[in-house]
Amino acid sequence: MANQAVPFAILALTIIFSAQSLLLITTLQSIGKTAHILGISLAATSIDLVSVGLGAGLLGTTAGAIGRALLAFTMLLLAWFSLHRIMHAPVTWGLSKGLVLTILTASPLWVVDQILTSSFHILPLFRLALLLIAFMSCFLIGARMFSVFTEDDFKLLDNALPGFSRPFLTILKRLTVRTSAIRPET
Numbered sequence: 193m194a195n196q197a198v199p200f201a202i203l204a205l206t207i208i209f210s211a212q213s214l215l216l217i218t219t220l221q222s223i224g225k226t227a228h229i230l231g232i233s234l235a236a237t238s239i240d241l242v243s244v245g246l247g248a249g250l251l252g253t254t255a256g257a258i259g260r261a262l263l264a265f266t267m268l269l270l271a272w273f274s275l276h277r278i279m280h281a282p283v284t285w286g287l288s289k290g291l292v293l294t295i296l297t298a299s300p301l302w303v304v305d306q307i308l309t310s311s312f313h314i315l316p317l318f319r320l321a322l323l324l325i326a327f328m329s330c331f332l333i334g335a336r337m338f339s340v341f342t343e344d345d346f347k348l349l350d351n352a353l354p355g356f357s358r359p360f361l362t363i364l365k366r367l368t369v370r371t372s373a374i375r376p377e378t
Contacts, residue, residue, distance in 0.1 A: 199257035204298075208290060209264035216271035219279075228274040236266040289340045296334035301327055335368040343369060 220229050240263035247255030304326045308319045335341055346365045353361065 199253045202254070202257040202261050205294070206261040206264050208287075209261070209268045213264055213267035213271055216268065216275055220271060220274060223278065225274060225278075228271075232267055232270040232274065235270060236263045239263065239266050289338050292338055293331070293334045293340050296337075297327060297330045300330045332367050336370050339370050341365075341368045343371075 217229055217232070220226075220232075240259040243262050244255050244259035247258060251258070301323060305319075305323060308314050308322060314322070343365075346361060346369065349361055350358065
């Protein structure tokens with residue numbers, strides 16, 4: 193069985209481009225620039241298909257991941273270019289914190305995975321559980337240390353998610369948002 197870690201890593205690292213391009217495409221749709229969306233989709237899909245077609249024989253599934261990454265990045269770039277004349281779209285806002293959080297989460301996770309696979313030969317299901325614990329620990333610690341999330345982020349989530357998720361959202365907010373206590377002046 194071929195190692196699928198590289199394609200997965202490429203897709204994981206470029207998911208932010210997909211999310212941001214979706215927001216920009218939705219903005220274009222809401223202001224009535226649907227012709228722009230068609231052009232962006234055609235150009236990005238063409239780049240995806242060409243890159244996968246040229247690289248599939250040599251790279252296999254990695255070419256598919258590269259194609260998907262190029263699709264997302266191209267859509268983000270073209271959507272931003274279409275919007276920047278009309279309105280300011282802060283696509284890089286928060287990117288540095290997200291990058292730091294990614295590195296602080298992925299690096300220890302990779303080390304734990306290497307140790308578990310090379311030294312201990314743990315069954316995949318147990319390894320998955322240990323990796324999930326390592327991921328959650330690194331993510332929560334990194335998010336809190338660098339104040340990646342704010343109260344406003346959780347207000348948005350609270351409005352978007354169903355009511356039964358509120359207790360879980362409150363717990364997640366307590367774990368990730370660093371609050372500064374305001375001391376009364378004496």
